[in-house]
Amino acid sequence: MSEIENKAENGSMESVGEGTAGKEKDDKGLGLGVIFFIVAFVACFLSGTLLFPKLLYSKKEQPFNFDHALHVGEAGDCETCHSLREDGSFTGIPKLATCLDCHAEEPMGETEDEATFVEEYVANEKEVPWYVYSRQPDCVFFSHAAHTAAGGMDCVSCHGHIGESTSLRPYEENRITGYSRDIWGKNIFGIKKHSWDRMKMDDCAACHKKETGHQGYCFQCHK
Amino acid sequence: MKVDRRSFLGLGLGAVAGIAVSPIGIKLTDDSSIWTQNWPWTPVPVDGEVIYENSVCSLCPGSCGINIRKIDNRPVKIEGRADYPVNNGGVCLHGIAGLQYLYDPARVKTPLKKNGDKFEEISWDDAIAIVADKLGQIRKNGSPEKLACIADKEQGSVSGLFKRLLKTFGSSNFYTMPSLESYLELTAAAIHGEGQTIAFDLENAGFVLSFGAGIIEGWGSPVNCFKANASRKERQAKLYQIEPRLSNTAANADKWIPIKPGTEADLALGICAVILKNNLFDSTATAKFKGGLNKFGALLQKDYTLSKTAEITGVKESDIEKIAMLFAKAKMPLAVFGKGRGDGAQSLKELVAVHTLNCLVGNINKKGGAFVQPKPEYLKFADESMDSVADKGFAKTKPGNYVNQLIEKVNASSQTVVEALFVYNANPCHSLHDPTTIKQAIEKIPFVVSFSSFLDETAMEADIILPCHTFIERLEDVPSSAGLAKAVVGLTKPVIEPVFNTKNPGDVIILVAKALEESIARNFEWENYAECLEEVCADIWDSLSEDGFSIISEGVPLGSASVDVSFLANNPATVQAQGDFPLTLIPIDNMRLINAGIAASPFAVKTISDKVLKGKDSVVDINPLTAGGLKDGGAAMLTTSIGTARVMVNFNESIMPGVIGMVKGLGHTFDNKYVSNKGININDLIGPVIESGSGLDAAFGIKAKISKA
Numbered sequence: 001m002s003e004i005e006n007k008a009e010n011g012s013m014e015s016v017g018e019g020t021a022g023k024e025k026d027d028k029g030l031g032l033g034v035i036f037f038i039v040a041f042v043a044c045f046l047s048g049t050l051l052f053p054k055l056l057y058s059k060k061e062q063p064f065n066f067d068h069a070l071h072v073g074e075a076g077d078c079e080t081c082h083s084l085r086e087d088g089s090f091t092g093i094p095k096l097a098t099c100l101d102c103h104a105e106e107p108m109g110e111t112e113d114e115a116t117f118v119e120e121y122v123a124n125e126k127e128v129p130w131y132v133y134s135r136q137p138d139c140v141f142f143s144h145a146a147h148t149a150a151g152g153m154d155c156v157s158c159h160g161h162i163g164e165s166t167s168l169r170p171y172e173e174n175r176i177t178g179y180s181r182d183i184w185g186k187n188i189f190g191i192k193k194h195s196w197d198r199m200k201m202d203d204c205a206a207c208h209k210k211e212t213g214h215q216g217y218c219f220q221c222h223k
Numbered sequence: 224m225k226v227d228r229r230s231f232l233g234l235g236l237g238a239v240a241g242i243a244v245s246p247i248g249i250k251l252t253d254d255s256s257i258w259t260q261n262w263p264w265t266p267v268p269v270d271g272e273v274i275y276e277n278s279v280c281s282l283c284p285g286s287c288g289i290n291i292r293k294i295d296n297r298p299v300k301i302e303g304r305a306d307y308p309v310n311n312g313g314v315c316l317h318g319i320a321g322l323q324y325l326y327d328p329a330r331v332k333t334p335l336k337k338n339g340d341k342f343e344e345i346s347w348d349d350a351i352a353i354v355a356d357k358l359g360q361i362r363k364n365g366s367p368e369k370l371a372c373i374a375d376k377e378q379g380s381v382s383g384l385f386k387r388l389l390k391t392f393g394s395s396n397f398y399t400m401p402s403l404e405s406y407l408e409l410t411a412a413a414i415h416g417e418g419q420t421i422a423f424d425l426e427n428a429g430f431v432l433s434f435g436a437g438i439i440e441g442w443g444s445p446v447n448c449f450k451a452n453a454s455r456k457e458r459q460a461k462l463y464q465i466e467p468r469l470s471n472t473a474a475n476a477d478k479w480i481p482i483k484p485g486t487e488a489d490l491a492l493g494i495c496a497v498i499l500k501n502n503l504f505d506s507t508a509t510a511k512f513k514g515g516l517n518k519f520g521a522l523l524q525k526d527y528t529l530s531k532t533a534e535i536t537g538v539k540e541s542d543i544e545k546i547a548m549l550f551a552k553a554k555m556p557l558a559v560f561g562k563g564r565g566d567g568a569q570s571l572k573e574l575v576a577v578h579t580l581n582c583l584v585g586n587i588n589k590k591g592g593a594f595v596q597p598k599p600e601y602l603k604f605a606d607e608s609m610d611s612v613a614d615k616g617f618a619k620t621k622p623g624n625y626v627n628q629l630i631e632k633v634n635a636s637s638q639t640v641v642e643a644l645f646v647y648n649a650n651p652c653h654s655l656h657d658p659t660t661i662k663q664a665i666e667k668i669p670f671v672v673s674f675s676s677f678l679d680e681t682a683m684e685a686d687i688i689l690p691c692h693t694f695i696e697r698l699e700d701v702p703s704s705a706g707l708a709k710a711v712v713g714l715t716k717p718v719i720e721p722v723f724n725t726k727n728p729g730d731v732i733i734l735v736a737k738a739l740e741e742s743i744a745r746n747f748e749w750e751n752y753a754e755c756l757e758e759v760c761a762d763i764w765d766s767l768s769e770d771g772f773s774i775i776s777e778g779v780p781l782g783s784a785s786v787d788v789s790f791l792a793n794n795p796a797t798v799q800a801q802g803d804f805p806l807t808l809i810p811i812d813n814m815r816l817i818n819a820g821i822a823a824s825p826f827a828v829k830t831i832s833d834k835v836l837k838g839k840d841s842v843v844d845i846n847p848l849t850a851g852g853l854k855d856g857g858a859a860m861l862t863t864s865i866g867t868a869r870v871m872v873n874f875n876e877s878i879m880p881g882v883i884g885m886v887k888g889l890g891h892t893f894d895n896k897y898v899s900n901k902g903i904n905i906n907d908l909i910g911p912v913i914e915s916g917s918g919l920d921a922a923f924g925i926k927a928k929i930s931k932a
Contacts, residue, residue, distance in 0.1 A: 032226065033233030040237030048245020056250070085272060092270070095295075138267045139260045176254040178263055184253070188246045 053188045057172040057181050063120075063128050064113040065167050072163045074102075078155045090144035093130050096121060131171035133182045134159060134199065141223045151211075160196035271295030277304055277771040279713030280318045281694045282821060284376065284404060284566075284705040285444035287314055288772065289321070291695075291718045298322055298695060298718050303446070308711050308774060309703050310446040317817060318446075320826035324693045325722050327824075329677040329895040331690035332723040342678075342688070347726065347734075350689055355738035357670045358392065361642045362740065367393025367616035369642035373626055373649050375400055375820045377408075378702045380756055383602050384732040384747075385647060391607050391736075391743045393616025396641070398626045400649045400819065401920070403443060403565030404704040409917070410560070410574040411595060413790045414582065420598045421578065423559055424708045424779075425451035427591035428460060430553030432546065434487045434577045435466040435562035439475055440814045442565050443705040461553070463546060465490060465538075466562070467809060468844065468884050469877030480546065481879045484809045485923040486536040487562070488573035488797055491580055493532025494547040496523035498583050503551035505585025512582070514789030522794055537879070555591025556584050562923065563812030565705070566819060567887070568656065570914050570921035572795045582786045588779055595784035599702065599710040599775045602759045610742035626651060627911050627920040633664040643670040647691075647728060648820040652680040653891060653904060656911040656922055657865055674728050679822065679893050690725040692717070697727045698753055700760055700767065702775075709777035712760075714767045727752050795916045801909075802864040802926030806849060808883045809924035810905050816888030823888060825897030835886050837871050841902035844875040844884035845929065858932035861885075863925045865910045868903045869932055883927055 075081060081094045091098070100122065102108065107118045121128050136142055147153045155163065172181035184190065185198030192198045195207070205215035242248065261267075271294045280289045280301070288307020292300040301321050303314035324330075334350035335342035345353075361369055370392055372385050377399050386397045399405055404420070411419040425431065425438070425448060436442045438452050452475065455462060464476035465487060473479035482490055498504050499520050509516060529540040536543075550556045560577035561569065578593065586592030609617065622632040622640050630651070633640045644665070652658050652665065658680065665671055665684045673685035676693050691697070696717050703711040726734075729752030736747035749755035757764055763773035800807055815830050817823045835842055843861060845853070853859055855874040860867060861883065870885070878884050890904030914921035 033229045036230045036233035037237035037240075040234045041241040042237075044238045044241025045245045046241075048242055048247040052245070052247050052250070056254075087273060089273065091272070137257055137261050174254060176251075177257040177261065179257065184250070188250065190246070190249075 049188060056175060058175055059170040059172055060131055061170055062131055062168045064116040066113070067167065068163050068165045070166070078163055084145050084149060088143070088145040088149075093132060096125070096127050131173070131180070133171060133180050135180055136183065136199070137177070137179055139222055141221050157195050158199060160194065268299060269295060269297070276716065276718045278718055279701045279715045279771070280314070280321060281699065281701045281715055282317050282321060283441070283445065283817070283819065284402060285309070285446060286701045286703040286711070286713055287318055287444070287446050288713060289314060289318060293718065307713070307772060308709060308777070309444055309707065311450065313446040313450060315445050316815060316827050316830060317824060320824040321695060323824040323826055324676070324821070325695055325719065327677060327895060328897070329679065329893050330723060331676060331678050331682065331688050331725070334690060334724070335688040337686045347724070350687055351734050351738050353687055354672055354689070354735050357643055358735070358739060362392065362612060365612065366642065367612055368396060368619040369639065370394045371396035371398065371629065371641045371643070372645040372647065373398045373400065373651060375648035376402060376404060376704065378404070378704060380602055380700050380759055381647070381728050381732070383604055383759065384729055384755070385645065387604060387607060387746060388732055388736050388743070390617055391609050391613055391746045392739070393609070393613035395617050395619070396621055396629070398629055400626060400651065400654070401566055401568065403561050403706060406561060406565065406569050406574055407706055408598065409571055410578050413571060413575050414578060414786055415595050415784045416787070418597055419595055419784065421706065422594040422596070422708045423557060423706045424591050424594060425557070426454070426708065427555060428557035429458075429555035429591055430460065430550060431462045431557050431559060432550050432580070433462060433464050433472065433476070433559045434491060434573070436472070436559045436565060437470060437563045437812050438462070438472045438559070440471055440564065440812050442561060442563070444703060444707045445814070447707060467879045467882045468811065470811070471814070480538055480542060483535070483537040483879065484807050484882055485798060485800060488570060488576040489527065489532055490536045490538055490543065491558070491573070491576035492523060492527045492791070493529065493536065493543050494550065495576070495579055495583060496527040496532070497529070497544055497547035498551050498580070499523060503547070504583040508585030508587070508786070509583065511783070512786045512788055514787035515792045516788055519788045519792040522792060526794070550580065551584055555589070556586055557581065557592055563810065564818070567810060567812070568911070568920045568922045570798045570923070571917035571919055572791070572797060572914065575790050579788065579791060587784050587786070588782065590779050594708060594780050596776065596780040601702070601712055601763055601773070601775055603761065604759050607746050608742070613742065624918055625920070627655065627913070628918055630655070630661055630664040633667055634660060639667075639669065641668045643672065644668045645672050645674065646681050646685065647674040650679045650681045650820050652684060654818050654820070654906065656906050656909045656920060658904065658906055674731060676725065677821070677893070680891070683893065689731050690723070691728040691731065692721055692725045695719055696721045696725070698756065699727070699729070700756060710775035711772055712763060712767065712775060713772040729755060798912055798914050798921040798923065800924050800926050801912050801922065804863065804926040804928040806881055806883050806927050806929060807924045808861065808863060808885060808908060808927035810887045810909070811884045813886045813888065816886060818888040822891050822895070822898050828898050828901065834873050836889060836902045839901055840869070840871045841885060841889055842871045842873045843929070844873050844878045846876060846878050846880040846882070847874045848880040850874060852931055853929065854931070859929050860932045861908065861927060861929050863908045863927045865925065866908050868908060870903060872929070883929060
């Protein structure tokens with residue numbers, strides 16, 4: 001046998017031998033691969049579920065605390081402050097002038113928040129830069145009058161029981177869109193238990209379908 | 224167990240699967256779609272309470288009522304005011320873009336003082352003190368008549384305050400920029416006597432013979448004219464347009480009569496000749512003519528025969544005869560003068576000749592005709608109390624009747640004709656012919672005070688700028704003028720807090736007056752301009768403040784007007800174009816541009832056709848027959864005796880051979896990237912030609928040549 005033939009034969013034998021040995025190792029490798037798969041799966045799933053929302057949303061504190069429950073108790077209802085204008089448009093968060101209807105003379109109460117309000121905003125005639133939890137993207141048109149005055153809906157259906165809250169929770173702003181977390185909902189999977197938990201287009205459509213028999217047309221909201 | 228590549232594969236797959244079933248994918252997709260539909264850098268109008276406020280636009284003499292939409296007290300849109308007697312809801316493109324002037328990059332944000340070649344910011348107190356100090360020195364030197372003022376108009380309380388300041392100071396040198404209003408008064412003075420003005424009842428006229436008046440290109444009160452023209456078909460009224468170029472008005476007319484530039488007066492006189500010759504005139508009206516109708520008639524039969532008129536004007540004899548017949552026999556005929564927008568250079572001979580047609584057919588003070596009546600006076604200033612210095616100065620002769628004469632005097636004299644000049648709402652260094660000469664004159668004046676809201680070409684030449692509010696920010700009475708058949712005074716109201724550290728021009732004059740000697744200050748005892756306005760408009764203040772306007776007069780004026788034809792009977796000379804070149808360059812008024820005190824807004828400039836402005840080049844219209852070796856769309860050098868400019872050529876068969884048309888209002892050089900350095904200022908190519916007799920700059924154009932660049 002020539003040297004060349006030897007080499008060829010050995011080489012061939014080696015490759016066969018390796019092939020056999022590899023098959024045995026492969027089984028073990030697959031087992032390890034499955035473990036790696038599971039670990040990576042769980043790690044990524046948990047990151048996507050728990051860590052991702054923390055990265056996606058930045059928390060911002062409101063300028064000062066506001067006690068809805070107290071104000072509803074004094075004013076009697078939501079509409080006193082969150083009113084509809086004569087032309088049917090919605091005033092939204094009240095302007096300073098509306099606050100001054102009651103807070104005109106002197107501080108009402110001795111809380112730190114009242115002091116901040118009077119000293120920083122009333123004294124300087126500056127509007128309070130509230131973060132609006134329920135603000136929809138600019139490409140969405142929404143008429144409060146059509147839903148409340150004409151449709152007879154109550155505020156709670158969409159806004160929940162904010163009127164009963166005594167403090168304002170931090171505002172969570174989506175770092176990509178710049179909009180509030182409340183639109184997508186607190187649950188990152190988008191699962192909701194109440195009608196006010198989420199306020200995406202599908203939620204509008206579902207309610208419209210239920211109440212009017214039709215989910216509505218694009219241009220009704222996207223003008 | 225050995226970690227191999229399959230383990231890593233497992234790791235990778237696990238990671239992918241983990242992410243896939245986590246909410247990351249769907250959430251990021253959703254967020255990115257929201258982000259792309261609401262680009263954060265795209266400005267979004269702030270939502271808020273919507274209110275509307277009435278005011279009056281004072282961008283041009285048209286004075287339209289406007290309705291300003293505001294959101295949370297911030298003006299966001301200008302619309303036409305539906306119940307305003309001038310425009311009935313209409314508004315032009317300059318009006319709707321009016322809010323852009325608030326945030327114009329060229330706005331003067333605070334008082335400025337010239338220091339060398341640069342301006343430095345100063346306080347209002349310092350600025351007023353400097354002005355008062357300079358004026359005080361002029362009075363001390365005993366030459367108060369050396370204070371002059373150039374404003375945009377004669378009417379209105381702000382002009383009234385300027386005149387009052389000048390008078391009590393001791394100067395009668397109040398000048399206004401040329402305007403249709405001033406030409407209407409001059410024409411009325413030449414035919415009907417001083418103190419009168421002319422208005423045109425376009426809304427009712429049955430046959431409008433327009434001598435180049437751009438009825439849908441900004442002439443008169445633009446929106447009112449658009450409406451009058453729009454109703455023409457309905458009323459079965461006719462419009463014949465006489466001008467060298469098929470303008471938009473000509474294209475819209477029933478007939479376009481091309482005419483050699485500058486011969487409009489001759490055509491009008493030729494038509495007068497036909498009317499007289501064929502006894503088509505109103506004999507009741509002509510019976511009262513003064514000043515030698517026979518002499519006038521004889522002149523016409525000698526110098527304005529059909530053949531001679533046809534030869535001078537280039538209009539066919541048969542056409543002249545036909546126009547004369549149609550005009551004289553029409554029910555409610557009306558001859559309209561004022562080429563283009565009516566505020567450029569005009570010849571008094573032409574204006575008077577055209578208006579004589581109205582007088583001949585007897586349509587003065589008749590429905591659908593020309594209304595001749597005293598100038599509407601609604602302001603009642605208390606009589607001035609002047610000291611002897613003021614009396615003496617005020618009695619001195621003015622350096623000239625018109626701005627162009629003042630400029631000429633300043634340039635020609637080796638003495639200081641004007642020591643101090645106020646410039647208000649006017650930009651003579653851009654809008655008058657040959658701005659280089661104007662700038663020379665302004666430079667010769669030792670102390671120039673500009674009241675401009677913008678750092679325009681004239682404000683750049685000033686020593687002190689006392690910046691005024693724009694019309695969105697100020698209170699002012701705005702009388703309608705410009706040949707409108709009804710006299711309406713509107714109230715411009717501040718609809719926003721001043722954006723910059725500016726003041727109402729009325730307040731500035733009062734402050735300056737109060738800082739001067741007691742003999743002047745005692746005539747300005749108002750707390751502020753608002754108080755002054757209420758006092759001087761007392762008779763109409765209720766309706767002015769409640770309705771936003773007051774109608775001074777409307778409908779056909781009672782009584783007739785005297786007619787004196789001596790001006791024409793004396794055969795005044797016709798103005799000729801300056802220079803020896805073969806072609807004639809004429810200015811074109813374009814509705815989308817402004818050639819008066821204020822430059823067109825960025826929005827308006829954006830709407831200009833590329834047949835007018837191509838990139839940064841002005842485009843000139845030329846008939847292919849006279850284009851020689853030029854190429855359509857190619858570059859060319861346009862030369863006149865005043866200057867040379869590189870332009871682009873547009874072959875246009877609807878301009879007469881031998882004529883080059885170029886748009887007015889371009890070529891601004893001040894610091895506004897949206898408006899300036901676009902095209903050529905045609906005034907840089909045309910020099911003033913003074914009409915003998917009237918003294919007006921009557922350059923209808925200039926001789927020019929054009930060659931391939």
